[in-house]
Amino acid sequence: MKLATWNVNSVKVRLPQLLEWLAQARPDVVCLQELKTEEPGFPREALEAAGYASAVSGQKTYNGVAILSRAPLTEVVGGIPGFDDPQKRVLAATVSGMRVICVYCPNGQAVGSDKYEYKLQWFAALRDYLAKELAAHPRLAVAGDFNVAPEDRDVHDPKAWEGQVHVSAPERTAWRALLETGLKDSFRLFEQPEKTFSWWDYRMMAFRRNAGLRIDHVLLSAPLAEACTASTIDKSPRKLERPSDHAPVIAELRPS
DNA sequence: ATGGCTACGATCCGTAGA
DSSP states (O other), rough: EEEEEEEEEEEEHHHHHHHHHHHOOOOOOOEOOOOOOOOGSSHHHHHHHHHHHHEEEEEHHHSEEEEEEOOOOOOEEHHHHHHHHSSEEEEEEEETTEEEEEEEEEOOTTTSSHHHHHHHHHHHHHHHHHHHHHHHHHSSEEEEEEOOOOOGBBOOOOOHHHHTTSSSSSHHHHHHHHTTTTTTEEHHHHOOOOSSSHHHHHHHHHHHHTOOEEEEEEEEEEHHHHHEEEEEEEGGGGSSSOOOSSSOOEEOOOOO
C-alpha cells in the first residue's frame, strides 16, 4: 500500500493537479496540508468520484488538513488533544488497522519571532501527543509538512540557510525529539539520490535550479518501518502548470 | 542586492508562506 503526504497550497486551486496525481500515483492514503478552505469548500464529491473517502479539518485562508483514503476512515480526531489551538493543523484517523496522523507544522517565519516561539511550543505538544499515540497504536504513521529540514543534506545551500528558520538548532532538536518517541524518517530508511527536496520557492526559478529543502516527511513506527519497502519524493506535479510549491512524499508499505 | 512568486481576502495592497 502507498501512503503519501502533499502540501497542496489551496485544495481549490490545486484540485485538477490533485486528481491527475491521484490517478497516476494511485496512493491508498494521502495526507493533505494547506487546504486554505473551510469544510464546505472542500471538494469532497470530486474526490469521492475518484475513489477516495475524506476526513477534513478546514480553515479559511490559512492551514487546513485532510486525510484521503480508498478504505474507510474511522476514529477521526482533530487537533492535538489538550493543546488549545484555533489553527487547523492536525488530523488523525484509523485506516486498515493503521493510525495515520496528518500534520501541518507551523512555519515559524523568523528565528526569535512570536511565530517561532509558537512553532517550538507546538512541536513540544506534538511530541507528547505522538508518544501517547504510539503507546495506543503500534502501527502509527505521521505524515505532513514539518517545516524542518532535518540535516544539512536536506538543504540545497546549507551555508546560505545557516541558522535560519527551518534549519535552526532548536527546530532540529524539536524534530529529533519526535524521532526519539520511536518514529523513523521513512525517507532515510533507504539510499537516496543527493539533493532530493520536497519544496522549492516559487521565486527565482528555484525549482529549475533545484534550490529546495526537504521539509515534508513520512514518519513510521517500528512495525511500519519494518514493512516499508520504499520512500520517494514525486517531483512530477511540481512540473505542471500552476503547481504547489511542495511535492508529494510517498512511503510504500507491505500489507500486514 | 534582503528582492524575486503565489493564494487569499480584502480592495486596486497587506499578510503569509518557507
